Amino acid sequence: MSEIQNKVVIVTGASSGLGEATAKRLAASGAKLMLAARREDRLKELVAAIAKSGGTATYQVTDVADRAQMEVLAKETLNTYGRIDVLINNAGLMPLSPLDQLKVEEWDQMIDVNIKGVLYGIAAVLPIMRQQKSGHVINLSSVAGHKVFAGSAVLLCY
Numbered sequence: 001m002s003e004i005q006n007k008v009v010i011v012t013g014a015s016s017g018l019g020e021a022t023a024k025r026l027a028a029s030g031a032k033l034m035l036a037a038r039r040e041d042r043l044k045e046l047v048a049a050i051a052k053s054g055g056t057a058t059y060q061v062t063d064v065a066d067r068a069q070m071e072v073l074a075k076e077t078l079n080t081y082g083r084i085d086v087l088i089n090n091a092g093l094m095p096l097s098p099l100d101q102l103k104v105e106e107w108d109q110m111i112d113v114n115i116k117g118v119l120y121g122i123a124a125v126l127p128i129m130r131q132q133k134s135g136h137v138i139n140l141s142s143v144a145g146h147k148v149f150a151g152s153a154v155l156l157c158y
Contacts, residue, residue: 005030008081010073012064012121013091015042018140022088027055034077036062037091064091064117065109067124074124083132087125089118089139098150114142 009026013019015037023035027050035043035057043059050057058080062073077084092114097103118139129135 004086006032007085008032008034008077008083009086009088010034010036010077010084010121010125011088011090012036012062012073012117014046014059015039019088019090020046022090023057024050024053027057028053031056031086032081033057034073034080035059036064036073038063064089064120065112067116067120070117070120070124074128078128084125084128084135086136086138087121089121089137091117092140092142094142096150 004026009031011019011023011026011033014023014033014035016039019035019037020042023033023046027033033050033056035046036059037043038061040059040061043061047057047059060073060076062069064070074084093110095103095106095110097106097110122137125135125137129137
């Protein structure tokens with residue numbers, strides 16, 4: 001992963017799980033990170049852990065389902081590091097919502113985060129990457145798109 005050294009990477013959903021693990025791995029490889037999630041306490045802990053290990057990271061509290069917040073995330077990353085090399089669209093949620101229980105609010109939230117959040121991230125960084133003439137967007141997806149299990153019908157729709 002030497003090619004990631006000094007690259008500026010935004011990681012959404014960085015406060016736990018795959019996002020947290022990805023951030024630690026990228027920081028250990030020399031990337032400069034902007035970490036995004038809703039839980040500020042977890043972001044602060046992660047930034048401190050990365051700094052203690054000699055890495056470079058900062059954070060922006062961000063709800064990916066809010067387009068304006070995604071725009072702020074991109075602008076803050078640009079202001080902090082001067083560029084954006086990679087966006088890792090990792091934020092996601094997976095409430096089990098069997099269709100017969102009509103958990104419409106959960107369906108809406110899942111679509112807002114897992115679909116719109118990805119698109120809002122792309123919309124926020126793409127103009128910057130085009131101007132730079134470089135950049136990568138990495139979209140992570142759930143295993144639920146490949147393996148069917150009870151309560152995952154909404155996940156399978158996208």
